[in-house]
Amino acid sequence: MYRPFLLHRPLSPPLAWLGLSVLIFAACLVGIFARPIGFLSVFWPANALLLGLLVRYPRLARPPAWVAAAVGYVAADLVTGSSWSMALWLNGANLLGATAGWLVLRRLDERIRRLQRTISALYLLLAALAASAVGALAGCGAAPVYFNSPWTDLLSLWFSTELMNYMLIVPVVLAAPRADDPPPATQEVPLIWRVAPVSSLLLAEGVRTVIGGPGMLAFVVPGLLWCALSYSPFVSSLLSLVVCLWTMAGVATGVLNFTPAHASDVFSLRVGVTLLALGPLAVACASAARAEALRRLDHAVRHDDLTGVLARRALLKQGDRLLVRYQRESTGLAVMMVDVDHFKQVNDQHGHGAGDRLLVSIAQTMARALRPHDALGRMGGEEFAAVLPGVSPTEAQAIAERVRSAVEQQAPDPVEGGPQRATVSIGLVHSATMGSDADMDTLLLAADAALYRAKAEGRNRVMVG
Ligand SMILES: Nc1nc2c(ncn2[C@@H]2O[C@H](COP(=O)(O)OP(=O)(O)OP(=O)(O)O)[C@@H](O)[C@H]2O)c(=O)[nH]1
Numbered sequence: 001m002y003r004p005f006l007l008h009r010p011l012s013p014p015l016a017w018l019g020l021s022v023l024i025f026a027a028c029l030v031g032i033f034a035r036p037i038g039f040l041s042v043f044w045p046a047n048a049l050l051l052g053l054l055v056r057y058p059r060l061a062r063p064p065a066w067v068a069a070a071v072g073y074v075a076a077d078l079v080t081g082s083s084w085s086m087a088l089w090l091n092g093a094n095l096l097g098a099t100a101g102w103l104v105l106r107r108l109d110e111r112i113r114r115l116q117r118t119i120s121a122l123y124l125l126l127a128a129l130a131a132s133a134v135g136a137l138a139g140c141g142a143a144p145v146y147f148n149s150p151w152t153d154l155l156s157l158w159f160s161t162e163l164m165n166y167m168l169i170v171p172v173v174l175a176a177p178r179a180d181d182p183p184p185a186t187q188e189v190p191l192i193w194r195v196a197p198v199s200s201l202l203l204a205e206g207v208r209t210v211i212g213g214p215g216m217l218a219f220v221v222p223g224l225l226w227c228a229l230s231y232s233p234f235v236s237s238l239l240s241l242v243v244c245l246w247t248m249a250g251v252a253t254g255v256l257n258f259t260p261a262h263a264s265d266v267f268s269l270r271v272g273v274t275l276l277a278l279g280p281l282a283v284a285c286a287s288a289a290r291a292e293a294l295r296r297l298d299h300a301v302r303h304d305d306l307t308g309v310l311a312r313r314a315l316l317k318q319g320d321r322l323l324v325r326y327q328r329e330s331t332g333l334a335v336m337m338v339d340v341d342h343f344k345q346v347n348d349q350h351g352h353g354a355g356d357r358l359l360v361s362i363a364q365t366m367a368r369a370l371r372p373h374d375a376l377g378r379m380g381g382e383e384f385a386a387v388l389p390g391v392s393p394t395e396a397q398a399i400a401e402r403v404r405s406a407v408e409q410q411a412p413d414p415v416e417g418g419p420q421r422a423t424v425s426i427g428l429v430h431s432a433t434m435g436s437d438a439d440m441d442t443l444l445l446a447a448d449a450a451l452y453r454a455k456a457e458g459r460n461r462v463m464v465g
Helices: 013-033 045-056 063-079 084-105 120-139 142-147 151-175 191-211 214-218 221-230 233-253 263-302 312-328 343-350 352-369 393-408 440-456
Strands: 333-340 375-380 383-389 424-430 462-464
Touching: 013 045, 013 063, 045 063, 045 084, 045 120, 045 151, 063 084, 084 120, 084 142, 084 151, 120 151, 120 263, 142 151, 151 233, 151 263, 191 214, 191 221, 191 233, 214 263, 221 233, 221 263, 233 263, 312 333, 312 375, 312 383, 312 440, 333 352, 333 393, 333 440, 343 352, 352 375, 352 383, 352 393, 383 393, 393 424, 393 462, 424 440, 440 462
Parallel strands: 424 462
Antiparallel strands: 333 383, 333 424, 375 383
């Protein structure tokens, strides 16, 4: 069964704001302890987490969220020994930066925000640029006051660090799976192909450790692209986060054989590494958009566009599959053909629109009366069919009777002047009575013959073939 990564059931807002405060506090502590003494941290996840959560959960983004985040930020600074004035200045800049990014993303269509559109990566870059620029401009004046360094140094350091954090962390928060996501397409991909993309990343890591030099920064790009084509945007952005942070850590510790010659090269390195992640992110978004379009197309092809039940061909295919399986398991299955009685009169007396509405409501009533694993389809016009797997002939008859009675008792058309009552006639056959070599066509023909008799004997009844 598909397990969501993040909780779907929404927390009550006060609890969510409290959680946000605690999360920001913890994220700041992580950033502070990763911070080289007296200067800003390279890894500062708090702002990107705040931006990601505000965009992902619009219900959270109300004034108390900013207050909660501010409490988390300032508390973390105070417990680690910062002065009040420094805590207020730097965290005011943090909040302003995250707010700028939120303003860019907040009104976008949900699918863009959830990285399921090709354009998502560019919007994310725009938001990250805005957030980093605003945060850096608001905070850089603190450099001469608290760090005894020129404000321009802090401007470039803050901007490049923040750009990296936003570009790497926000996609992970936005694309993390939710409980109501459609289950991922179940393609039968052999294990070796599933692990190959991530293995290629590990290989590239090994190769670039040996070769070194500035070009090694891009050695991981083919692996990241392959991952983006093979995995979800969530997994792919998580891998980009790990690879890019590892790149920075590898350069800082000397494991990756490349040392920036000047201070300005550090800025260039950070921005370059960040932008390396943009390509795979764009590919992951485009690939998610394509997968969704294919899913919709497949759904449209397999379902009847008026009633939403299976289309004829899809029902026959599913019936064939079920027949093979349940004949082997010896319980067999039943097939019923259902035809709406005197439907022509509905069209003639109430109009085609009322006829369409009646077909939709009958399909819904039948779907409710059937069991969840029964297959219901529209064969054409006002004729439906259902395949009932794993039932005895007696159980099948009870289900068919339940369907007939549910339609007879369904509420009248809510539109004034619409049809008040509808009934269906049902022809039913069971595979056990048809011989072991009966295929779907044979069962449908027999069910159709039984339906014909149900009509002949007065309609609104079930006849067993
Ligand atoms: N509104 C609507 N009518 C449809 C649709 N498809 C077929 N029909 C109509 O369904 C009617 C079927 O009529 P008949 O085959 O004579 O059957 P009936 O009136 O239901 O009579 P019995 O089946 O003998 O009870 C025709 O008038 C078709 O035009 C549809 O998608 N929407």
